[in-house]
Amino acid sequence: MPQMPDFCLTDFLPYLLNRAAEESGAEFARIYKDQYGLLRTEWRVLFHLGEFGTMTATEIGQRARIHKTKISRAVASLQKRRLLMRTRMERDRRQECLTLTRTGTKMFEELAQAAQHYNTALLADIPANERAVLTGCLHRLQTARLAPK
Amino acid sequence: MPQMPDFCLTDFLPYLLNRAAEESGAEFARIYKDQYGLLRTEWRVLFHLGEFGTMTATEIGQRARIHKTKISRAVASLQKRRLLMRTRMERDRRQECLTLTRTGTKMFEELAQAAQHYNTALLADIPANERAVLTGCLHRLQTARLAPK
DNA sequence: CCTTGTTAGTTACAAAAACAACTATTAGCA
DNA sequence: TGCTAATAGTTGTTTTTGTAACTAACAAGG
Numbered sequence: 001m002p003q004m005p006d007f008c009l010t011d012f013l014p015y016l017l018n019r020a021a022e023e024s025g026a027e028f029a030r031i032y033k034d035q036y037g038l039l040r041t042e043w044r045v046l047f048h049l050g051e052f053g054t055m056t057a058t059e060i061g062q063r064a065r066i067h068k069t070k071i072s073r074a075v076a077s078l079q080k081r082r083l084l085m086r087t088r089m090e091r092d093r094r095q096e097c098l099t100l101t102r103t104g105t106k107m108f109e110e111l112a113q114a115a116q117h118y119n120t121a122l123l124a125d126i127p128a129n130e131r132a133v134l135t136g137c138l139h140r141l142q143t144a145r146l147a148p149k
Numbered sequence: 150m151p152q153m154p155d156f157c158l159t160d161f162l163p164y165l166l167n168r169a170a171e172e173s174g175a176e177f178a179r180i181y182k183d184q185y186g187l188l189r190t191e192w193r194v195l196f197h198l199g200e201f202g203t204m205t206a207t208e209i210g211q212r213a214r215i216h217k218t219k220i221s222r223a224v225a226s227l228q229k230r231r232l233l234m235r236t237r238m239e240r241d242r243r244q245e246c247l248t249l250t251r252t253g254t255k256m257f258e259e260l261a262q263a264a265q266h267y268n269t270a271l272l273a274d275i276p277a278n279e280r281a282v283l284t285g286c287l288h289r290l291q292t293a294r295l296a297p298k
Numbered sequence: 299c300c301t302t303g304t305t306a307g308t309t310a311c312a313a314a315a316a317c318a319a320c321t322a323t324t325a326g327c328a
Numbered sequence: 329t330g331c332t333a334a335t336a337g338t339t340g341t342t343t344t345t346g347t348a349a350c351t352a353a354c355a356a357g358g
Contacts, residue, residue, distance in 0.1 A: 007265045009196045011284060013272070014174030019214065020290040021170050025163030039314080047158045058336065065168065070315075072338055094323045094336040116156045123162065126286055133282045135160060137275055141169040188344080207306060219345075221308060243306040243353045301358080308351075315344070325334075 017141070028118045032111060041066060041074040043111065046100070049084060050108030054099040056089075083107060166290070177267050181260060190215060190223040192260070195249070198233060199257030203248040205238075232256060 009015065032038040038046065048060050057071045075098060078084045083104035086096045100108060123131055158164065181187040187195065197209050206220045224247060227233045232253035235245045249257060272280055 007261075007268070009200050009261060009264060011268075012264050013268050013284075014170055014177055015193075016284065016287045016291070017166055017170035017173060020287045021163060021166035023214070023292065024166060024290045028163055041314095044164075051158050056336080065171070067316080068337065069317085069339085072336095073314095076338090092324065092336085096337085112156075112158060115158060115161050119156070119160075119162050122290065126289065130282050130286060133279050134286045135162075135165065137279060137283045138165045138169045140275065141173045141271065142165070143172065190344095205306080216346075217307065218309085218347085221306095222344090225308090241306085241354070245307085299358105301356105303355085303357105305354075306352085308349105310349080311347085313344105313346070315342100317342075318340090320339070321337085323334100323336080326332085328329105328331085 013141070024122055028115065031114055031118075036107060036111065039074065039077070041070045042078055045071060045074045045078060045098075046083065046104065046108050047112065047115075049098055049100050050105065050112060054097050056095045056097060058095065060098070078104065162290070173271055177264065180263055180267075185256060185260065188223065188226070190219045191227055194220060194223045194227060194247075195232065195253065195257050196261065196264075198247055198249050199254060199261060203246050205244045205246060207244065209247070227253065 029040065032040075032043040036043075044064050044066065045060055048064055049055065052063070057075055058068065060066065061068050061071050075084065075086070079086060082101055085099050085101055087099070088096045126134065178189065181189075181192040185192075193213050193215065194209055197213055198204065201212070206224055207217065209215065210217050210220050224233065224235070228235060231250055234248050234250055236248070237245045275283065
């Protein structure tokens, strides 16, 4: 039987990645949830606007690979809390620019700082040379497209 | 300002891991969902039973880090489809052993095979020496516990 | 025994996600 | 212009998840 020997499903990459993602992120999730009252999608929208500046909802969706309905609700919630402003574009009145308010920017900066520290702690016991390999691989896996059906 | 320069949130490890997990696993998810009609938790329960043999619900939960309510529902669904059998333990009649039926085992084997091929394809364009580093890091991140509050 | 506490698993209800259908606006083109 | 198609974003409905409360079984000490 020409089967590769002892492939263990606990080493199945998508599973391994999921586990690593959940476990490594759980502690940080409590920060933006409990301390800042943000949902995960809201935190992601916030950090994309904070990191890359004003942009449209669709653009966030493309960058972060989030479905537009999730974005829509996250944006609505962030706006209600006065963390961002929306302004209709003139050249195309379907779309609107999203910009963080001063409060939103402040929250972003605090969370970004926390994220950075958290990240450092996560990487603490991984040798420097392995870190580059890790993030490199992850970036490649992020765009992995296999059999395009 | 003593801030570490240019930390980009798109390199924030939990985010990166999540993205990589979702993107790299999406194609495989369609297999167990569309072709086998399984939910993600169901697939995980199936593969733990297939990989490690008969065990109790709690044990699956501990190994796979899945909450017991999710396990409970997945098990109920798998049983209804005759993919597993449950038998009460005699020495402790609260718990029950879960065992794959013949059909369940067959499905597991097919999916395990598919997973293995999928995994190989995913790793195809990652140099062999980097693969070891990647999986090693992921295993460590899986058990990452920071500030134990 | 009988109380108290713990554990295995289920169920009920609330929160969040997935999916589909919708409005409003623009673009292409006959 | 006026028709069709496409796009930005929203809303409504159904699944799935998360949280908490629950039942049943055990365990340990009085």
